[in-house]
Amino acid sequence: MEKERVLEVKDLELHYFTRKGVVKAVDKLSFFLRRGETLGVVGESGCGKTTMGTALLKMPTPPGRIVGGEIRVDGQDILKLSENEVRRRVRWENVAMVFQGAMNCLTPVYTIRKQMRETLLQHREMPKPEIERRMKQYLNLVGLPDDVLSRYPHELSGGMKQRVVIAMALFLEPKVVICDEPTTALDVVVQAQIINLLKDLKAELGLSFIFITHDLSIEAEVSDRILVMYAGRIAELGTNDQIYGPQGPAHPYTQRLLAATPRLHEEVAELAFIPGTPPDLVDPPTGCRFHPRCAVVMERCSRDDIMLREIEPDHLVACWRCFHD
Amino acid sequence: MTEPILTVENLTKWFPVKRSLRQVLRGERTWVRAVDGVSFSVNKGEIFGLVGESGCGKTTTGKLIMKLLEITDGKLTVKGRDATHVRGSALAEHRRDVQMIFQDPYSSMNPRFTIRDVLMEPLEIHKVGKSESERDAWVREILQEVKLSPPDEFLVRHPHMLSGGQRQRAATARTLMLNPSIIVADEPVSMIDLSTRAEILYMMKQLQREMGLTYIYVTHDLSTARYFVDRLAVMYLGRIIEMGRGGTVIDEALHPYTKALIGAVCEPVAGRVNQDKDVPIKGEIPAATNIPPGCRFHPRCLYAVRECWEEEEPTLVDVGGGHFVACRRYDEIRRLGPAARTSEASLGVRRKNASA
Numbered sequence: 001m002e003k004e005r006v007l008e009v010k011d012l013e014l015h016y017f018t019r020k021g022v023v024k025a026v027d028k029l030s031f032f033l034r035r036g037e038t039l040g041v042v043g044e045s046g047c048g049k050t051t052m053g054t055a056l057l058k059m060p061t062p063p064g065r066i067v068g069g070e071i072r073v074d075g076q077d078i079l080k081l082s083e084n085e086v087r088r089r090v091r092w093e094n095v096a097m098v099f100q101g102a103m104n105c106l107t108p109v110y111t112i113r114k115q116m117r118e119t120l121l122q123h124r125e126m127p128k129p130e131i132e133r134r135m136k137q138y139l140n141l142v143g144l145p146d147d148v149l150s151r152y153p154h155e156l157s158g159g160m161k162q163r164v165v166i167a168m169a170l171f172l173e174p175k176v177v178i179c180d181e182p183t184t185a186l187d188v189v190v191q192a193q194i195i196n197l198l199k200d201l202k203a204e205l206g207l208s209f210i211f212i213t214h215d216l217s218i219e220a221e222v223s224d225r226i227l228v229m230y231a232g233r234i235a236e237l238g239t240n241d242q243i244y245g246p247q248g249p250a251h252p253y254t255q256r257l258l259a260a261t262p263r264l265h266e267e268v269a270e271l272a273f274i275p276g277t278p279p280d281l282v283d284p285p286t287g288c289r290f291h292p293r294c295a296v297v298m299e300r301c302s303r304d305d306i307m308l309r310e311i312e313p314d315h316l317v318a319c320w321r322c323f324h325d
Numbered sequence: 326m327t328e329p330i331l332t333v334e335n336l337t338k339w340f341p342v343k344r345s346l347r348q349v350l351r352g353e354r355t356w357v358r359a360v361d362g363v364s365f366s367v368n369k370g371e372i373f374g375l376v377g378e379s380g381c382g383k384t385t386t387g388k389l390i391m392k393l394l395e396i397t398d399g400k401l402t403v404k405g406r407d408a409t410h411v412r413g414s415a416l417a418e419h420r421r422d423v424q425m426i427f428q429d430p431y432s433s434m435n436p437r438f439t440i441r442d443v444l445m446e447p448l449e450i451h452k453v454g455k456s457e458s459e460r461d462a463w464v465r466e467i468l469q470e471v472k473l474s475p476p477d478e479f480l481v482r483h484p485h486m487l488s489g490g491q492r493q494r495a496a497t498a499r500t501l502m503l504n505p506s507i508i509v510a511d512e513p514v515s516m517i518d519l520s521t522r523a524e525i526l527y528m529m530k531q532l533q534r535e536m537g538l539t540y541i542y543v544t545h546d547l548s549t550a551r552y553f554v555d556r557l558a559v560m561y562l563g564r565i566i567e568m569g570r571g572g573t574v575i576d577e578a579l580h581p582y583t584k585a586l587i588g589a590v591c592e593p594v595a596g597r598v599n600q601d602k603d604v605p606i607k608g609e610i611p612a613a614t615n616i617p618p619g620c621r622f623h624p625r626c627l628y629a630v631r632e633c634w635e636e637e638e639p640t641l642v643d644v645g646g647g648h649f650v651a652c653r654r655y656d657e658i659r660r661l662g663p664a665a666r667t668s669e670a671s672l673g674v675r676r677k678n679a680s681a
Contacts, residue, residue, distance in 0.1 A: 038598075044518045044519070044520050045489075045518050157609055157610075159609070187378040187379055187545060188378065188545065188547070188586060188589040188590060189378065189585060189586065189589045189604055189606055191589065191591075192588070192589035192590075192591075192602045192604045193604065195591070195602060196601045196602055196604075199601060200601075214518060214519055215519060215591070216519070216593045217548075217590075217591040217592050217593040218591045219593075220591065220592065220593045220594055220595070220597055220598070221591045221592075221597045221598065221602065222598065223598065224598060240595060240598045241595050241596075243595075244593060244594055244595035244596075245595045246595075256520070257519065257520060258593055260519055260520050260522065260523050261519060261593045262523075262548035262549050262551065262552050263548065263592055263593065263594075264547055264548045264551060264575060264587065264590045264592060265575070265576065265592070267551075267572055268552060270523075270527060271522075271523035271526065271527065271552055272523060273520060273521060273522070273523035273524035273527065274520040274521070275524070277488050277490075277521075
C-alpha cells in the first residue's frame with residue numbers, strides 16, 4: 001500500500017530578481033515525500049537545491065520570490081496561507097530545517113538553554129519546569145547529556161553543536177525535517193555518527209527527511225529515494241536501488257556525477273569528471289539544460305524541451321536518450 | 326631507490342597557550358602539542374598524503390615544511406640540505422622551492438588583484454625574469470599549463486569572476502610560477518564541487534608527471550587520497566600512526582584508528598540505507614593540550630589493554646612492504662579481528678542516554 005504523502009510539491013517556481021535579470025533557480029519542480037521516508041536532493045552548487053529547501057518553508061532569501069506552484073503539507077497548500085498562519089502552523093511546527101553550517105548559527109553569547117527556550121516559547125505556552133523537562137528530553141534524544149543546557153556554544157565540539165541544532169529542529173515535533181548539508185563541515189567519524197543519529201530518529205519517531213547535499217556517497221547511506229537536480233530542474237528521481245544498484249542511473253548527468261564520486265575500496269586509474277560548468281540561469285540553454293555538457297547529446301536535445309517521465313515505477317528521468325531507442 | 330627529496334625527523338611544533346596571571350606567577354606553562362614527533366621522507370616525484378581529522382596536525386606539518394612556522398624541535402631536510410632553521414636568503418630560496426596551495430580558493434587571493442597581478446607577484450618578490458615581457462610570457466605559459474586558456478581572457482579577470490575550479494587552477498598556477506620542486510597542497514579540492522574535483526586532481530597529477538613535481542597532499546578525505554597519492558600517512562593528535570602505500574593502508578589497515586576512519590567513509594553503493602554505519606571508535610578527540618599517556622589513541626580505542634596506557638607510546642614498526650604501524654596489538658587485531666576488542670563502540674550513546 002502506498003504510504004501517505006506528507007509533502008507534495010507541484011510546479012514550484014522560485015525566481016531571484018537580480019539586476020542582471022531573472023534567475024530561474026527553481027523551475028517547475030514537482031515531487032512528493034512519503035511519511036517516514038528520506039528524500040535525498042543532490043546537485044552541484046548553484047543547482048537550486050538549497051533554494052528549493054528554503055521555499056518549502058516559504059522563506060525564500062531576497063531577492064528570491066516564489067512565483068508559482070503549490071506546496072502541500074498534509075494536503076494544505078502553504079503558499080495560500082498568510083505569513084502569520086505559516087509561522088503559527090507550518091514553519092517549525094510541521095516543517096523544520098537544519099541549515100547549512102548550522103553549528104555556526106548558534107549565538108555565541110547565549111547558553112544553549114536560553115537559545116532552545118526562545119524557540120520553544122515562540123511557539124508554545126508552557127510552565128517553566130515543563131520547558132526544562134522537554135529541553136532535556138530532546139537533548140537526550142540526540143545523544144547529549146543534560147548539562148549541555150548551561151554551556152555556551154564555544155564549549156561544545158562541532159558534532160555536539162550539530163546535535164543541538166538537530167534537537168532544536170525536532171523540538172516541536174515536525175512532520176518533515178529538511179537537512180541542508182548537515183554534515184559537510186564535520187570530520188568523517190562525526191559525520192558517520194550524525195548519519196546514524198538521523199537514521200535512528202527516522203526509525204524511532206517516524207519522521208520524514210529531505211536531505212540536501214552535493215555528495216552522492218552520503219545520499220547512498222541515508223536516502224530512500226534520490227532527486228538529482230540540475231540547473232533548477234529535476235534530472236532524475238529514483239529509489240536508492242535504482243540509482244546505486246547494478247543497473248545504474250538512467251540520466252547521463254547522474255551517471256557522470258556518480259562516476260566522479262571517488263570510491264574508497266576501488267583502485268581507479270583516472271576519475272571521471274564533468275567538463276564545463278553549470279549554466280547561467282538567467283539565460284539557460286534551450287532544450288535539455290544539460291546538453292552542452294552531455295557526452296551522449298543528440299540533435300533534438302538542444303531543440304526540444306524535455307519533461308520528466310516515468311521509465312519504471314518510482315523512477316523518473318528527463319532525458320531524450322531514455323525515450324529514444 | 327630514488328633519493329628522498331624531503332625528510333622530516335621527529336618534527337615537533339608546540340604552541341604556547343595563553344596563561345593566566347596565576348599560572349605566570351607559578352611558572353606554569355601549557356602547550357598545544359600540534360605536531361608531536363613526526364618522521365617521514367618523500368621521494369622525488371612522489372605524491373605523499375597526510376590524512377587525519379581536524380586538529381590532528383596535518384596542516385601544521387605542511388606549514389612547517391613550508392617554513393611558515395618556526396619548528397620547535399626535530400629536523401627538516403630538503404634535497405639533502407638541512408632546512409630546519411634556515412634564514413635570510415636561504416629561507417627565500419627554500420620558499421621558492423617549496424610552494425603551497427591553500428584550501429580556500431576564495432580567500433587565498435587578493436580580491437583587488439587581477440589574475441595577472443596574482444601570478445606576477447611571486448616573480449616580482451623573488452626578482453625572477455629579466456624583463457616585463459619575459460615575465461609576461463611565463464605567466465601565459467603557466468596559464469596554459471593549468472588549462473586556463475585562452476590566457477588573455479583570464480589575465481584581466483579578478484578572482485571573483487572565476488568559478489571555484491578555475492580559482493583553484495589559478496592558485497595552482499601561482500605555485501608553479503617559481504618553478505618549485507615540492508608543492509604542499511592543503512585540501513586543494515575540499516571546497517570544490519564534486520563534479521570538478523576529479524578534474525583538478527587530474528590536472529595536478531598531469532603537471533606532476535610533466536614537471537617532475539613532488540606533492541605533499543594534506544586532506545581529511547580518504548577517498549580522494551586513495552586515488553591521488555602514492556603513499557599515505559594517517560595522523561592522530563600530532564603523530565603518524567600508520568603509513569604505507571595508499572591502497573595498502575586503506576585495504577589492509579592495521580591501526581584501530583585507521584579502521585575507524587575507513588568505516589566512517591560513505592560510499593556510493595546500494596544497500597546501505599537500512600543499516601547503521603559501523604564506526605569502531607568511542608568518545609571524542611581529546612584536546613591537544615592534554616595528550617593521553619601511553620598510546621595517545623587508547624581512550625578511544627576499542628582494543629586497548631592495560632599496557633596501552635601504562636607503557637610507553639608505541640612507535641612505527643615496519644610490518645613489511647613499507648607498511649608501518651604504531652600499535653602494540655596490531656598483530657593480534659589482525660588475527661582475531663573484532664574478537665580482540667576490549668570495549669564497545671559508543672555510537673549507541675543516544676540510546677543509552679534516552680533510556681536513562
